Amino acid sequence: MRKGKYLIIWPDSGLSTKNNHVNAPYHFIHLGEVVNYLNKKLDNSVDVLDIEASQTEFPSFMKQTIDNEYDSVALFLNSENLYNGLKLVEFVKVINPKCKVIGYGEMPLYLPKFFKTTQFDAIVDKNCDQELAILDYFKYGKQENNDKLHDVLLINNNQLIRTPKKEGLDPREWGLSSKEEVPIDKYLEMEGKNQYVMTLSRGCPYGCKYCNATSYYGTCERRRNIGSIINFINENDYDYYKFFSPNFTLNKKEALKLCKAIIMNGKPIKWSCTTRPDLLDDEELIKAMAMAGCYKIAIGIESISNKDLESIDKRYDSEVIAKGINMLKKYGIEYKALVMFGVPNQTKDSILYTIEFLKDMGLTIRPTAYTPFYEMNHNMTAEQISRYDKRTYYDGIDNLSYGDFLRLIYDTENYERILKKE
Numbered sequence: 001m002r003k004g005k006y007l008i009i010w011p012d013s014g015l016s017t018k019n020n021h022v023n024a025p026y027h028f029i030h031l032g033e034v035v036n037y038l039n040k041k042l043d044n045s046v047d048v049l050d051i052e053a054s055q056t057e058f059p060s061f062m063k064q065t066i067d068n069e070y071d072s073v074a075l076f077l078n079s080e081n082l083y084n085g086l087k088l089v090e091f092v093k094v095i096n097p098k099c100k101v102i103g104y105g106e107m108p109l110y111l112p113k114f115f116k117t118t119q120f121d122a123i124v125d126k127n128c129d130q131e132l133a134i135l136d137y138f139k140y141g142k143q144e145n146n147d148k149l150h151d152v153l154l155i156n157n158n159q160l161i162r163t164p165k166k167e168g169l170d171p172r173e174w175g176l177s178s179k180e181e182v183p184i185d186k187y188l189e190m191e192g193k194n195q196y197v198m199t200l201s202r203g204c205p206y207g208c209k210y211c212n213a214t215s216y217y218g219t220c221e222r223r224r225n226i227g228s229i230i231n232f233i234n235e236n237d238y239d240y241y242k243f244f245s246p247n248f249t250l251n252k253k254e255a256l257k258l259c260k261a262i263i264m265n266g267k268p269i270k271w272s273c274t275t276r277p278d279l280l281d282d283e284e285l286i287k288a289m290a291m292a293g294c295y296k297i298a299i300g301i302e303s304i305s306n307k308d309l310e311s312i313d314k315r316y317d318s319e320v321i322a323k324g325i326n327m328l329k330k331y332g333i334e335y336k337a338l339v340m341f342g343v344p345n346q347t348k349d350s351i352l353y354t355i356e357f358l359k360d361m362g363l364t365i366r367p368t369a370y371t372p373f374y375e376m377n378h379n380m381t382a383e384q385i386s387r388y389d390k391r392t393y394y395d396g397i398d399n400l401s402y403g404d405f406l407r408l409i410y411d412t413e414n415y416e417r418i419l420k421k422e
């Protein structure tokens with residue numbers, strides 16, 4: 001019997017998100033780790049076409065589709081590449097009408113109903129391990145009887161049919177991006193440094209409505225096995241590692257264990273992670289992180305103004321933020337402040353207050369636009385959905401034009417000229 005042939009595609013994005021360092025980690029996580037797991041389970045029969053990272057030409061995509069007669073294809077979809085993803089599916093179906101196509105990623109999570117009227121045959125459901133769902137679909141999606149399918153929504157006659165939930169994947173089985181499977185060199189170019197990204201944990205109990213961390217993997221946090229992290233570090237020589245995790249310091253006991261294991265291992269590494277401002281209160285942990293090579297933590301502050309924080313349901317205040325900043329300073333870890341401009345009811349004054357507060361504390365600020373993904377709806381076109389882009393979304397701030405809003409994001413250093421002009 002012919003062995004199955006499968007393909008995973010990352011469609012090209014719009015101008016604002018092409019090949020940049022903010023995007024690179026997602027290629028490691030949502031493509032590299034997924035395909036690594038699938039290839040282990042499917043006898044290395046999964047090809048990858050990372051059109052965005054490799055800037056693959058359309059004729060190459062067509063040739064690959066024609067040459068391989070794939071049984072099933074999966075596409076990673078976010079608001080920025082949805083339009084191109086829909087186009088690619090049309091061509092896949094024209095060339096090989098029997099090929100089954102499944103979508104995964106942000107768009108299927110946010111807008112499942114949108115896919116009812118597309119050429120997709122299925123999408124991955126929320127709150128599950130996406131690679132498990134894709135594996136089921138690749139293995140059983142062509143059968144008439146769908147009893148073996150889990151964690152996918154089947155699309156049939158413009159209806160979504162939900163299949164049962166499956167227990168999550170044991171973290172010991174999580175994949176690791178491999179050069180043999182995905183264009184890691186391109187990801188490093190996107191990053192602008194020799195930095196390898198790996199998932200450290202999945203799931204977030206906070207469920208902030210503008211973020212997808214909880215929709216992807218649920219509220220319960222699971223962590224990668226420490227032994228496999230140490231093995232990977234010992235077998236590779238990247239200059240930097242990014243431990244991808246909604247909140248590295250949420251499970252303090254496990255975070256501390258990892259730091260101690262890295263220190264004990266004896267091979268020095270430099271690494272960064274992400275967490276919340278109110279999860280930086282454990283001095284023993286922060287000290288251990290610094291000793292284990294943590295040089296930077298990206299922290300989703302969003303704003304310093306207590307009014308802004310209330311409006312996005314963040315239950316910490318500027319005092320808590322300041323304490324965390326001082327804690328990292330004490331141990332020489334860079335505090336990278338992730339802030340959002342345009343949060344509901346935000347004013348020019350509160351933006352100015354946030355920037356000045358953070359500048360006074362000597363921090364690096366990385367702003368994005370607050371993007372109400374929850375306002376998207378399935379009656380929108382792919383082009384309308386592409387407006388929900390956290391690099392450019394704007395919903396109006398009193399006395400701040402769209403031009404000045406973008407200047408603030410992309411030329412933050414000149415905030416005084418932008419915000420104080422009459």
Ligand code: SF4
Pocket residue numbers: 204205206207208211212213214246247276300
């Ligand atoms: S913004 Fe942070 S805390 Fe909130 S759901 Fe996302 S990862 Fe969790």
